[in-house]
Amino acid sequence: DAGVIQSPRHEVTEMGQEVTLRCKPISGHDYLFWYRQTMMRGLELLIYFNNNVPIDDSGMPEDRFSAKMPNASFSTLKIQPSEPRDSAVYFCASTLAPGYEQYFGPGTRLTVT
Amino acid sequence: DQQVKQNSPSLSVQEGRISILNCDYTNSMFDYFLWYKKYPAEGPTFLISISSIKDKNEDGRFTVFLNKSAKHLSLHIVPSQPGDSAVYFCAASDSSGTYKYIFGTGTRLKVLA
Numbered sequence: 001d002a003g004v005i006q007s008p009r010h011e012v013t014e015m016g017q018e019v020t021l022r023c024k025p026i027s028g029h030d031y032l033f034w035y036r037q038t039m040m041r042g043l044e045l046l047i048y049f050n051n052n053v054p055i056d057d058s059g060m061p062e063d064r065f066s067a068k069m070p071n072a073s074f075s076t077l078k079i080q081p082s083e084p085r086d087s088a089v090y091f092c093a094s095t096l097a098p099g100y101e102q103y104f105g106p107g108t109r110l111t112v113t
Numbered sequence: 114d115q116q117v118k119q120n121s122p123s124l125s126v127q128e129g130r131i132s133i134l135n136c137d138y139t140n141s142m143f144d145y146f147l148w149y150k151k152y153p154a155e156g157p158t159f160l161i162s163i164s165s166i167k168d169k170n171e172d173g174r175f176t177v178f179l180n181k182s183a184k185h186l187s188l189h190i191v192p193s194q195p196g197d198s199a200v201y202f203c204a205a206s207d208s209s210g211t212y213k214y215i216f217g218t219g220t221r222l223k224v225l226a
Binding site: 004033035039040041042043044045048056091093098099101102103104105106107 | 115119145147149154155156157158159162202204206208212213214215216217218219
């Protein structure tokens with residue numbers, strides 16, 4: 001398997017623009033997680049899905065952030081409008097079931113100017 | 114409020130010596146703990162885990178110790194190798210809840226040749 005795939009790897013955008021990050025989980029994994037990594041807060045869980053259904057979105061910072069999982073092989077994290085403080089590395093991870101290892105994608109480095 | 118804390122942002126160790134990375138947690142409901150390793154421009158990868166029913170788990174050069182009364186865990190790497198240079202994240206979860214992992218801010222380990 002190719003592992004968790006994320007695109008784009010790097011995104012530079014201007015404040016106010018819409019940003020869409022994409023993730024393809026490992027086939028057969030029923031759980032998908034979106035994380036944000038910053039120096040100050042480390043790896044923060046934003047939202048996670050089970051069988052394409054959002055289970056816990058308590059980590060989503062604001063209404064500007066939204067995530068969808070239209071099918072088992074694709075998820076998006078959208079920021080609209082983006083702000084400079086959203087600059088971070090965003091990771092997607094997937095796992096077979098609770099308690100199993102989470103497999104992370106390579107991340108998307110987002111820079112909002 | 115950080116429920117999982119890694120108070121040392123960085124650590125340097127000579128090759129062949131022991132590396133000790135520390136992690137503290139505040140939530141007494143956490144019962145499963147993991148360490149992830151992250152190289153630059155890559156996603157975190159699972160290293161080792163421990164359940165709260167144990168106080169030690171060993172895998173080759175890596176050993177994790179758990180002190181529940183102190184709410185403290187540590188990762189020992191013996192002997193340290195230059196290839197171990199990476200950022201190490203500890204994570205904790207509550208299996209009676211939602212199984213989501215709470216990560217610390219990470220410790221950057223540098224093993225000097």
